[in-house]
Amino acid sequence: MKKTAVNRDYIKIKKQFNNIEQIVKNTKPNSLWEHEAAVRKKIKFLKEIRNKNLRDFNEVYNKYMELLDYISIKLVDNYNKRNNTSFDFYEIVKMNKYSYLKSGIINVLISKHIPFIVSREFKKVFPENPKDEYKKTRKIKRKFYLHLGETNTGKTYNSMERLKKCKKGIYLSPLRILALENYEKLNKEGVKCSLLTGEEEIQIEGAKHISSTVEKLNTKEEYDVAIIDEIQMIGDDQRGNAWTRAVLALKSKEIHICGAANVKDLIIKIIEDCEDEYELIEYKRNIELKVQEKSFRYxxxxxxxxxxxxxxxxxxxxxxxxxxxGVNCSIIYGDLPPEVRIKQYEKFINKKANVLVTTDAIGMGVNLPIKRIVFMDIKKFDGNEFRYLTSQEVKQIAGRAGRKGIYDVGYVAGYKNTGEFIKEMIETEDYPINEAVLGPSEAILKVKNLSLKEKLALWSTKKEKLDFYRKMDVEKLVFLLDSIKFYNLKEEIQWKLLKIPFDVTSKVLMGTFLSYIDELFIGKHEKLLEPKCLIKDLQNLEIYYEQIDLYYSFSKVFNLELDVEWVYKKRIEISKEINNILRKNITLK
Structure with a gap:
């Protein structure tokens, strides 16, 4: 880690404090849990750089600690009002400082009053070393091929070439659209392949290969060859557990891991701990990447x-x-349905559009004929806060510039004097990813005499014995369980509900989710009501598409009667309408 990178990131955190404090003070108590997670993340970083002799460090660190305490006191007060309890913040934190900084005040509050005997039961269910949860996998002698390095260098391509040649294989993707893209590629090339994501399942007759999102991995199946793509996601607080589970649990003698180089040491530690073999293949760009000094203008x-x-x-x-x-553009952003994204990609590839306007959705997996990447901004909202891009994010996006045989030099530029920042990020050594994120498995249901919310809180506050693992942030899961507590559902049902993919922070989708619980468990319906869309503007159509995904996922999880043809027909219909809006009138209302 270069000192300049530490200084730069420290200065950013220092400057952000007043803005974060103002946002926190204007946030309602029941929404503060999201800000608590963001502040804890900053404190974690500050602790890591404590000994770097940074100016005003103690003052900055103490300010963030005081802000975290302020948020937590508000959360405890809100919890007391909602549950008719009288917990005291300082009593909760006393002797629980580690858990408080790691897991958040509500999880510590819930877990603090759990009997010791139950805590011992947890140890029986969850082994001290996470690898031991997958005993059958430990009996297989596996060999990993680590394809690590820069973006757009053929890591996934080389792995897929090996997958094509085996009898039974699986590709594990970070995104539904990448799973769909590789499913289509394999079938076009004569390799029968099925598709499996949280929102879509297509079974191809006679197929032995699967293209799947990483969360849908069936750990009971055995494969000849497996690919885990974008392995750097293993450090993500919300989703990283799916990558950790894949590395630990995959039953395959040959596993190819693709991703960024800053995860190398961590992955090797995990593989060696599992007593498996590995071979490292490092990738460098063979297409030159040039950062332009001149600022980009429209x-x-x-x-x-x-x-x-x-x-x-x-x-x-x-x-x-x-x-x-009069400049024709293709448009890509995260809320677009996969069918629309594919149409927009094709438009750019076929030169029906000269320019691509996109979010960082382009940064993962998609290789397009891009001559120059232009950063129109250097800040993003990451779900918790607006922050500057990291060096890895800049490299991931910038690396999409250049395409062998089309553009043998890739160019990168910045809007409004951001070129210097971009150049520095590209030249900066990435922070290493030191911890793999763990999630609770279904084994948690074996623990008796506690609610699922209490078990998740207790699980999240228990310290890992190995320093290269950390627990996932379970606050969203606890929030979801709080939202459904009045239904008094069986624990197995609650667990299934936690596995349904949707954005819990969206009021519309949360309303749809709760209405489905009403229909199934109160109304005892055998089939859910199909969602409808009355206002067909861009925003409502995108939400409508997500509601259909939720309708599909919910029905699949609970084996309900489902008109799959209607789902696919509606998705295509909505995608066409969105595509037409993007083509004719692209202003966001």
């Missing part, structure tokens, strides 16, 4: 440019500007 746009912004509104504003002056 009039400088050229064919083959990809303009990267970090909000849907900014993407649509930029695309709208160019549309009004």
């Amino acid at each position: 009039k400088d746009v050229e064919e083959g440019d990809a303009l990267v912004a970090f909000s849907k509104k900014k993407v649509l504003d930029i695309a709208n500007y160019y549309k009004n002056i």
